[in-house]
Amino acid sequence: MTEATLEKLKILAAAAKYDVSCSSSGTVRRNDGKGVGNTVGGVGICHSFAADGRCIALLKVMLTNYCMYDCAYCINRRSNDIPRATLSVSEVVDITMEFYRRNYIEGLFLSSGVVRNPDYTMERIARIAKDLRLIHRFNGYIHLKSIPGASRELVNEAGRYADRMSVNIEIPREQSLKYLAPEKDHKSVYEPMGFIRQGVLQCQEDKKKMRHVPRFVPGGQSTQMIVGASPDTDRDILLTSSALYSMPTMRRVYYSGYVSVNQYDSRLPALKQPPLVRENRLYQADWLMRFYQFKAEEIADEGNPNLDLEVDPKLGWALRHPEVFPVDINRAPYEMILRVPGIGVKSAALIVSARRYRHLNSSHLSKIGVAMKRAKYFITCGELVAPSIADTSPEYVRRLLTARKNRAENPLQLSFDFS
Amino acid sequence: MIIYRFDGSFDGLLSAVFDSFARREKPDALLAPDGSLPLFYDLLHQVETDSDKSGRVWRKLTKVISASARAALTSAFLTDNPEFPLLALRFISRAVTSSGVSVETDFSDPAVLAVLKECRRVRGEAHRLLQFVRFQKAADGTYFAMIEPIFDVLPFAVNHFADRFSDQPFIIYDRLRDYGYHYDGTELKRVVISSDGYHMQTGLLSEEIMHPQERLFQDLWRAYVKSTAIMERLNPRKQRQDMPVRYWKYLTEMQK
Numbered sequence: 281m282t283e284a285t286l287e288k289l290k291i292l293a294a295a296a297k298y299d300v301s302c303s304s305s306g307t308v309r310r311n312d313g314k315g316v317g318n319t320v321g322g323v324g325i326c327h328s329f330a331a332d333g334r335c336i337a338l339l340k341v342m343l344t345n346y347c348m349y350d351c352a353y354c355i356n357r358r359s360n361d362i363p364r365a366t367l368s369v370s371e372v373v374d375i376t377m378e379f380y381r382r383n384y385i386e387g388l389f390l391s392s393g394v395v396r397n398p399d400y401t402m403e404r405i406a407r408i409a410k411d412l413r414l415i416h417r418f419n420g421y422i423h424l425k426s427i428p429g430a431s432r433e434l435v436n437e438a439g440r441y442a443d444r445m446s447v448n449i450e451i452p453r454e455q456s457l458k459y460l461a462p463e464k465d466h467k468s469v470y471e472p473m474g475f476i477r478q479g480v481l482q483c484q485e486d487k488k489k490m491r492h493v494p495r496f497v498p499g500g501q502s503t504q505m506i507v508g509a510s511p512d513t514d515r516d517i518l519l520t521s522s523a524l525y526s527m528p529t530m531r532r533v534y535y536s537g538y539v540s541v542n543q544y545d546s547r548l549p550a551l552k553q554p555p556l557v558r559e560n561r562l563y564q565a566d567w568l569m570r571f572y573q574f575k576a577e578e579i580a581d582e583g584n585p586n587l588d589l590e591v592d593p594k595l596g597w598a599l600r601h602p603e604v605f606p607v608d609i610n611r612a613p614y615e616m617i618l619r620v621p622g623i624g625v626k627s628a629a630l631i632v633s634a635r636r637y638r639h640l641n642s643s644h645l646s647k648i649g650v651a652m653k654r655a656k657y658f659i660t661c662g663e664l665v666a667p668s669i670a671d672t673s674p675e676y677v678r679r680l681l682t683a684r685k686n687r688a689e690n691p692l693q694l695s696f697d698f699s
Numbered sequence: 700m701i702i703y704r705f706d707g708s709f710d711g712l713l714s715a716v717f718d719s720f721a722r723r724e725k726p727d728a729l730l731a732p733d734g735s736l737p738l739f740y741d742l743l744h745q746v747e748t749d750s751d752k753s754g755r756v757w758r759k760l761t762k763v764i765s766a767s768a769r770a771a772l773t774s775a776f777l778t779d780n781p782e783f784p785l786l787a788l789r790f791i792s793r794a795v796t797s798s799g800v801s802v803e804t805d806f807s808d809p810a811v812l813a814v815l816k817e818c819r820r821v822r823g824e825a826h827r828l829l830q831f832v833r834f835q836k837a838a839d840g841t842y843f844a845m846i847e848p849i850f851d852v853l854p855f856a857v858n859h860f861a862d863r864f865s866d867q868p869f870i871i872y873d874r875l876r877d878y879g880y881h882y883d884g885t886e887l888k889r890v891v892i893s894s895d896g897y898h899m900q901t902g903l904l905s906e907e908i909m910h911p912q913e914r915l916f917q918d919l920w921r922a923y924v925k926s927t928a929i930m931e932r933l934n935p936r937k938q939r940q941d942m943p944v945r946y947w948k949y950l951t952e953m954q955k
C-alpha cells in the first residue's frame with residue numbers, strides 16, 4: 281500500500297461514481313464476537329456526503345476501468361483515451377478494512393470493467409468478497425456488481441459472500457440499448473438478474489428444509505437506469521421499474537441523470553447539464569410506487585408519458601384527478617389520505633391514529649406536520665380551510681401552488697436554474 | 700401562575716409529577732435549575748427529587764404506556780428545549796390518569812406530539828454519531844475519536860461501536876461534556892481524561908502518537924471523497940443539509 285495506490289484509487293473512484301446506488305440497507309449481519317463489523321437492520325448509515333450532495337455509505341470503486349466493451353454512455357468505454365488503472369485484490373481488501381475500522385464506511389460496493397472475459401472479471405470480484413469474509417472475518421456490507429455474461433457458478437460463488445448484488449439495465453427499452461451498446465441486449469442483463477433471483481429463492485427453499493443454510497444475497501438486488509441518454513419516456517422508465525419491482529428479490533431501482541461524458545458520440549443527446557429535475561421527479565414517482573400505493577400507469581398515463589417538471593408527480597396526479605377530492609380527513613381510508621398532496625406517510629399514519637381520539641381540525645393537522653399550504657385544496661375536515669379543487673379548477677390550484685413555491689419550503693426541490 | 704423548579708434529572712421530573720398530584724396543582728412552568736423565573740408568579744414550588752416518589756410514578760407509567768413510548772419519553776428528555784419538561788409532565792399526568800385506551804398515539808395532544816418530536820430530534824443526533832464519528836489510529840493501536848454532539852447521546856451510540864469494532868480498542872470522547880468511553884477489546888468503561896495533550900484540545904492525533912500508516916489512510920479517504928463527487932452536479936447546499944457543518948471540524952475528509 282503506497283502513494284501509487286492513492287493515484288489508482290482516485291482513478292477508480294472517479295470511474296465508479298456514475299453508479300448512483302449507495303444504499304447499505306436490507307441485511308442484518310451480526311458480529312459473532314470474533315470478527316469485525318456488523319450490519320444494522322433497516323436503513324443503512326450514510327457516513328459522509330460528497331460535494332454533489334450524494335451520500336457516501338460504501339467504498340464505491342471499480343476493480344479496473346479497462347473494459348473490452350464500448351457502451352456509448354459510459355466513461356470507461358474502450359474507445360475513450362483516459363487514464364486507466366487496476367487495483368489488486370489485496371489492495372481493495374486492505375482499503376476496505378482500514379476505511380471500515382475508522383468508521384468511514386459501511387462496506388464495499390465493487391464493480392468492474394470487463395477484462396479478458398466476463399468470468400475472469402467475475403472471479404476476481406468474488407475473490408475479494410470471499411477474502412473479506414473468510415480471512416478478515418468482515419461482517420460489514422458488501423455490494424457486488426454482477427458482470428453481464430458471467431457464468432452461473434461464479435455468480436453463485438459471489439452471492440455467498442455478498443449482501444446485495446446488482447446488474448444495471450442502464451437503458452430502459454431494448455431497442456435503445458442495442459442502439460447505444462450494440463454488444464449488449466436485454467438478455468445479457470436479465471440473465472444474471474435471473475441467476476441472482478434463483479440463488480435467493482433456492483436459499484429460501486433450503487431454509488425450510490435444513491438448519492444451516494449459507495446466506496445468499498440477503499439484501500436482494502438493485503439496478504439502475506440512465507435518464508436522458510436515450511429517447512425513452514418517463515412512462516417507459518416507470519413501467520420497466522414497476523415490472524422489476526414485481527420480482528421478489530428486486531429492492532431498489534436507481535435513476536441516474538445522464539452526464540454528458542462522451543460528447544463526441546452523435547448517438548447521444550448533447551446535454552449542457554444532467555437532467556436533474558427529471559431525475560428527481562423519477563425518484564419521487566418511484567417513491568410513490570413503493571410507499572404510496574400508486575401504479576406506474578397512474579403516475580405517467582398514456583396522455584402524459586413524461587412527468588410534469590413543474591410539479592411533483594403526486595400533485596400532478598391530484599391535478600389530473602380533481603374528481604376524487606376533497607378527501608375527508610376524519611373518515612377517508614388511509615390509502616386516500618396518502619394521496620393528498622402535502623400529506624406524507626408519517627403524517628398519514630399520525631392522522632389515522634389521532635382521529636380515534638377526537639375530530640381533527642386544521643390546527644391539529646398543521647401540528648402533526650401536514651403541509652397545509654398544499655393540502656388545504658384537497659381536504660375537508662369540517663371547517664372551511666380553502667375552496668377545494670372540486671369547487672375551483674385544477675388550473676387555479678396549480679397556479680396558486682407553483683407561484684407560492686420557493687426553495688426553502690420544499691427540500692426536494694433541487695437548487696439550480698432552469699434557464 | 701404556578702411555577703415548579705426541579706433539579707433537571709429524569710427522577711426529578713417524575714417527582715414533579717408526583718408533587719403536582721399530591722398538591723392538586725397544574726403547574727404552568729417546570730424549570731430546570733438554570734431556567735430563569737418570570738417577573739411575576741403566584742407560587743413557586745421547589746421539587747425535591749425523591750426516588751420513592753419517582754419510582755411510584757414510573758411503575759404506574761409501565762402499566763399505562765408501552766415500552767416504546769417510555770423509551771421515546773426518556774430519549775426526548777435529553778432535548779435542550781426548555782419547554783419540554785412541562786410538556787413531559789403533562790404527558791405523564793395524562794397517561795397515568797387516563798383509563799382504558801392509552802394516550803400515546805393521540806397526536807392531536809400537544810404534549811404527546813412534543814414527546815414524538817423531541818424524541819426524533821434526540822435520536823437523530825444519536826444517529827449522527829453513528830454516521831460521523833471518525834477514528835484515527837494511534838501508534839499503540841487504539842482508535843481515537845472526538846465528538847461534540849448537541850445532546851448527551853453518546854451513551855445511546857457507544858454500544859453500537861463496541862459491537863461493530865469488538866476486536867478494536869477505541870476511545871470516543873465528548874468534548875463538551877468532558878467524558879467519554881474507553882473500550883479495551885473486552886470491556887466498555889466510562890472515562891474522564893484529564894490530560895490536556897494536543898489531541899484532547901484539537902481532537903486530532905499529533906504526528907508523534909499517530910500510527911505510521913494513519914496519514915496514508917487519511918489521505919486515501921480524502922482523495923476518495925473528492926473523486927467520488929460528480930462535478931457536473933455540485934450541490935453544496937444539500938451537502939450541508941445532510942452533514943451539518945458543526946460536525947465538520949472532526950471529520951477527516953473535511954480537514955486540510
Ligand code: SF4
Pocket residue numbers: 347348349350351354355356357358392393394
Ligand atoms: S461494459 Fe460496463 S464498464 Fe464496460 S463500457 Fe459498458 S458500461 Fe462501461
